[in-house]
Every structure is written in C-alpha cells, then in structure tokens.
Amino acid sequence: MASVKQFQVTFxxxxxxxVARFWCEVLGYVVPPPPQGFASWKEFDGSLPPEHQGSRFACVDPTGVGPRLFFQRxxxxxxxxxxxxxxxxxGTGLVGEERLATLQAECDRxxxxxxxCERVLPADDDNESCIVMRDIEGNEFCLD
Incomplete structure (x- = not known):
C-alpha cells in the first residue's frame, strides 16, 4: 500500500x-496561475455562479516543497x-535572546x-521561546 507524500492545509x-494573500506574505508563497482558458483569477471567479464567486482561493510554495494552502468560505x-x-x-536553530529578537522582528512584520500578537512564551527548561499569534481572521498560529 502506497503512503501519501503530499497534502494541503485547508482554512x-x-x-x-x-486570507490567502495574507499567508502568501507570511510564508513567501504565491498565487498559482488561473485555470486554463482564463487570463486571471478574477475572470475565472466571474465565470462561476454568483453563489460560488469568492468562495475559494489557494496559494502555493514557489519552490514546490511546502504544502498547498486552500481557503474556503x-x-x-x-x-x-x-x-x-x-x-x-x-527561529529555527536560534536560541536565547537571538531567537527571541528574531521572533519579535517577524512578529512586528x-x-x-x-x-x-496573542502572547510571548519565553523559553523554559523544556522549550525554546515562541510567539502565539492570530491571522487576519483570528486563526491561531505560532512563530517558533
């Protein structure tokens, strides 16, 4: 039996x-090209029935490494x-004050x-510091 190697994260x-464009900025993702036969996503969206217009959007890692992010209304x-x-x-690989400063700079961005920014969790005996945040619609995520 084959195992799944790819997945997408749905919001x-x-x-x-x-929300998709926010996450593009956070992660350096991009909006993929519109479906074949459409010059833009706006044109594609306008071809849908009114009740489906604006109901979904996606973004992808331009390197092809990270998962596709899908957003549904x-x-x-x-x-x-x-x-x-x-x-x-x-802050991967960073510790102490250097890690916290890097996380805080990304938090500010x-x-x-x-x-x-919901809260800063300082380093303790078991974990390095991280920052709990919310995106533009209130979904939690962490800077770590």
Missing part, C-alpha cells in the same frame, strides 16, 4: 482571497480554538500585515 474563513465565524495550527519556523 475555513469568511474572505478566502484576503464558510458561513459561520470562528468560535473556538483551532484544533490544528501552523508553526511558522522563523506580521502585525503590520494585520496579524495579532
């Missing part, structure tokens, strides 16, 4: 394109803590994009 949200807002979240690896 439920109110405004798929807006849902009618309800976020009401509870995420059961799954992304860890944005901004993401806040300027519309993210919220």
């Amino acid at each position: 439920d949200c109110a405004d798929p394109e807006r 849902v009618p309800e807002g976020k009401v509870a803590k995420n059961r799954v979240h992304l860890d944005v690896r901004a 993401l806040v300027a994009l519309g993210a919220e």
Whole structure:
C-alpha cells in the first residue's frame, strides 16, 4: 500500500482571497496561475455562479516543497480554538535572546500585515521561546 507524500492545509474563513494573500506574505508563497482558458483569477471567479464567486482561493510554495494552502468560505465565524495550527519556523536553530529578537522582528512584520500578537512564551527548561499569534481572521498560529 502506497503512503501519501503530499497534502494541503485547508482554512475555513469568511474572505478566502484576503486570507490567502495574507499567508502568501507570511510564508513567501504565491498565487498559482488561473485555470486554463482564463487570463486571471478574477475572470475565472466571474465565470462561476454568483453563489460560488469568492468562495475559494489557494496559494502555493514557489519552490514546490511546502504544502498547498486552500481557503474556503464558510458561513459561520470562528468560535473556538483551532484544533490544528501552523508553526511558522522563523527561529529555527536560534536560541536565547537571538531567537527571541528574531521572533519579535517577524512578529512586528506580521502585525503590520494585520496579524495579532496573542502572547510571548519565553523559553523554559523544556522549550525554546515562541510567539502565539492570530491571522487576519483570528486563526491561531505560532512563530517558533
């Protein structure tokens, strides 16, 4: 039996394109080309029935290494803590004050994009420091 080697991460949200473009900025991802026969995503979206327009968007890692991120519109807002979240690896290999300064600089960049800093978790005996954040629709993620 073959094992799955690729996956995508799906976000439920109110405004798929807006959230997708936020995550493009966070991760250095890009919007893939529109489907064959369409000059733009706007043109493709306009070809859909009105109830499906603006209902989905995606972004991809331009290197092809990271998973595709897919964003789908849902009618309800976020009401509870995420059961799954992304860890944005901004401080890999760094420790102590250097790590915290790097994480804080990335936090400041993401806040300027519309993210919220929820709390800083300082290093302890078991873990290095990380910063818990929320994206532009309130989905939790960590800078680590």
